Amino acid sequence: MNDHKPELICPAGGLPALKAAVDNGADAVYVGFRDDTNARNFPGLNFGPDDTARGIEYAHRAGKKILLALNTYPQVHNWSVWTTAVDRAVELGIDAVIMADPGLLRYAASHHPGLRLHLSVQASATTYKALEFYHQRFGIRRAVLPRVLSLQQLWHTIANSPVEIEVFGYGSLCVMVEGRCALSSYITGRSPNASGVCSPAESVRWEETALGRESRLNGVLIDRHGLNEAAGYPTLCKGRYCTGTQPYYAVEEPTSLNILDILPDLFRHGIAAVKVEGRQRSPAYVASVARVLREALDTCASDPERYLVRSQWTAVLDRLSEGQTHTLGAYHRPWH
Amino acid sequence: MKISLGPIHYYWSKENVEQFYRSVEHWPVDIVYLGETVCAKRRALRNADWLDIAARLAGAGKSVVISTLALLEANSDLLQLEKICANAHYMVEANDMSAVHLLAGRSPFVVGPHINCYNSETLSLLAGLGATRWVPPVELPATTIAMLQNTRPEAMETEVFAYGHLPLSFSARCFTARADNVGKDECEQRCIGDPEGRALFTQEHERLFTINGIQLQSGIPCNLFNEMVPMSAMGIDIVRISPQFTATELVVRAFHAVLNGDYTSPEKGMPAVFCNGYWYGEAGMKCLSAEDD
Numbered sequence: 001m002n003d004h005k006p007e008l009i010c011p012a013g014g015l016p017a018l019k020a021a022v023d024n025g026a027d028a029v030y031v032g033f034r035d036d037t038n039a040r041n042f043p044g045l046n047f048g049p050d051d052t053a054r055g056i057e058y059a060h061r062a063g064k065k066i067l068l069a070l071n072t073y074p075q076v077h078n079w080s081v082w083t084t085a086v087d088r089a090v091e092l093g094i095d096a097v098i099m100a101d102p103g104l105l106r107y108a109a110s111h112h113p114g115l116r117l118h119l120s121v122q123a124s125a126t127t128y129k130a131l132e133f134y135h136q137r138f139g140i141r142r143a144v145l146p147r148v149l150s151l152q153q154l155w156h157t158i159a160n161s162p163v164e165i166e167v168f169g170y171g172s173l174c175v176m177v178e179g180r181c182a183l184s185s186y187i188t189g190r191s192p193n194a195s196g197v198c199s200p201a202e203s204v205r206w207e208e209t210a211l212g213r214e215s216r217l218n219g220v221l222i223d224r225h226g227l228n229e230a231a232g233y234p235t236l237c238k239g240r241y242c243t244g245t246q247p248y249y250a251v252e253e254p255t256s257l258n259i260l261d262i263l264p265d266l267f268r269h270g271i272a273a274v275k276v277e278g279r280q281r282s283p284a285y286v287a288s289v290a291r292v293l294r295e296a297l298d299t300c301a302s303d304p305e306r307y308l309v310r311s312q313w314t315a316v317l318d319r320l321s322e323g324q325t326h327t328l329g330a331y332h333r334p335w336h
Numbered sequence: 337m338k339i340s341l342g343p344i345h346y347y348w349s350k351e352n353v354e355q356f357y358r359s360v361e362h363w364p365v366d367i368v369y370l371g372e373t374v375c376a377k378r379r380a381l382r383n384a385d386w387l388d389i390a391a392r393l394a395g396a397g398k399s400v401v402i403s404t405l406a407l408l409e410a411n412s413d414l415l416q417l418e419k420i421c422a423n424a425h426y427m428v429e430a431n432d433m434s435a436v437h438l439l440a441g442r443s444p445f446v447v448g449p450h451i452n453c454y455n456s457e458t459l460s461l462l463a464g465l466g467a468t469r470w471v472p473p474v475e476l477p478a479t480t481i482a483m484l485q486n487t488r489p490e491a492m493e494t495e496v497f498a499y500g501h502l503p504l505s506f507s508a509r510c511f512t513a514r515a516d517n518v519g520k521d522e523c524e525q526r527c528i529g530d531p532e533g534r535a536l537f538t539q540e541h542e543r544l545f546t547i548n549g550i551q552l553q554s555g556i557p558c559n560l561f562n563e564m565v566p567m568s569a570m571g572i573d574i575v576r577i578s579p580q581f582t583a584t585e586l587v588v589r590a591f592h593a594v595l596n597g598d599y600t601s602p603e604k605g606m607p608a609v610f611c612n613g614y615w616y617g618e619a620g621m622k623c624l625s626a627e628d629d
Contacts, residue, residue, distance in 0.1 A: 101454065101458060102458045103461055123452075127413075127414055129433075129438065175507050177407055177508075186475075186620035186621050187621060194454065218619055224539055243534055250511060252509075333520075334521075
């Protein structure tokens with residue numbers, strides 16, 4: 001049994017969420033600057049310089065860390081925005097930066113050798129050989145794995161990895177390999193890699209029609225909901241499409257990942273950290289999820305053999321989930 | 337500019353693959369990419385079969401490159417990758433960073449379209465590791481590619497995905513199996529029944545995507561046939577044509593004719609409906625022309 005307890009990494013899209021995360025048991029909080037240098041570049045979200053400094057002070061006073069996501073891919077015309085962000089992270093005293101772009105990783109490693117680097121899920125590294133690459137070339141210390149590996153594949157990767165492994169534990173589910181998805185830019189012109197957004201809000205339109213409530217993304221019909229159906233945000237991969245006559249969730253249902261069921265296994269195999277998705281979510285969401293996962297991690301650490309998922313944990317998390325249901329995602333073979 | 341034939345994205349029977357490449361021997365393409373890039377469960381052709389095809393194509397004067405899997409998951413995928421990267425005869429197109437790691441400093445390689453190379457610094461880093469050709473990610477606009485051309489490392493060739501259904505995303509999930517309501521572990525390689533993928537429509541019957549196992553592609557083909565003049569002016573070295581089950585030869589011959597100054601029947605073989613939005617920095621599904629600017 002590995003006696004190391006995984007860190008709990010929580011999201012924050014603003015100072016109130018950051019404080020909620022710290023107050024409710026996060027070991028580290030990840031944030032992004034208010035621009036397209038991170039993969040949650042949404043209007044009204046993220047941190048300006050003053051907020052970041054205040055957030056770091058708040059977390060450090062509580063003995064917690066702040067991680068900065070700089071995990072989109074800079075291009076020629078805006079390269080300096082990303083390098084300036086790396087420099088600013090160092091000045092502000094960020095504990096680690098989470099990055100995906102190889103050129104930017106090289107910049108950070110050569111200009112700021114003391115800066116702790118985490119490999120973002122957006123780098124799409126799914127094997128220990130890929131992790132060796134980023135470790136040998138840039139000295140990354142941790143990697144966040146895409147949500148595609150089954151448990152056996154995950155254990156094999158951890159056993160051979162030169163760096164710590166962080167996995168997603170709860171939140172909305174990307175069904176595609178992160179960093180390898182251009183579906184959003186195909187429809188809207190903006191993608192997670194290049195613009196830090198998927199299915200951007202400015203392209204969304206809702207229409208009440210005789211056939212139902214329609215959600216459109218840049219004019220494309222994503223889904224059509226009846227009167228009694230809950231209609232979620234039209235993320236394009238969670239729409240209903242047709243290969244035959246009946247529309248169905250051809251890519252993925254609205255649901256959230258939840259790994260509470262496999263926590264003892266994750267402990268046993270030496271996972272370094274469990275990450276919560278949702279920088280775009282409210283401080284109340286962050287507080288509730290952090291509290292549940294804190295309790296689950298502590299319970300599992302104290303007696304992994306007798307660990308059982310408590311029904312109230314599941315109830316709280318399901319209420320906050322897309323579609324009010326959860327899945328083990330790729331960790332569970334039948335999901336594939 | 338040269339013409340390349342990209343790897344076959346779909347799952348075809350061994351006979352179909354062999355027959356296809358026997359025809360390719362006589363087509364006016366300079367470079368042919370071989371191998372499975374989408375799903376490790378597609379094993380109709382073994383390594384030896386691919387090498388036989390490679391040898392025939394090389395004998396016909398084609399430059400042969402072996403392409404690697406874009407999404408590796410199992411350790412068996414890594415072992416297969418190691419075999420490909422260690423081959424002594426053919427250049428390799430790396431489609432993930434595991435492949436880049438295995439090839440770095442050992443042999444010249446191609447940076448495939450599934451490697452996230454978005455800027456000069458990453459391109460120069462890859463050049464330093466041995467990359468001698470790169471295929472930009474399909475979503476990169478012409479303006480960005482042009483800027484990268486200005487700073488590209490010496491002896492780096494640029495190859496643009498110019499024709500075919502755009503490979504847009506990969507997943508652990510098989511969407512073909514899902515469409516038939518079976519699990520991936522029970523898929524029985526049913527995608528062999530969809531030699532050009534399976535069309536996915538919106539509820540308004542708009543063809544949005546193409547399901548190809550664990551990959552989603554554009555619903556309609558990308559076609560940069562009308563952009564060859566600006567491409568040439570930008571110093572693009574190679575245009576890539578992605579094989580379809582039918583009519584690929586017509587497309588190849590149409591591109592070849594225009595590249596050789598023959599504009600007598602430019603539309604022959606070209607689809608009526610296509611997209612090129614990425615090239616113009618717009619939504620990839622759009623179809624635009626230079627006059628729209």
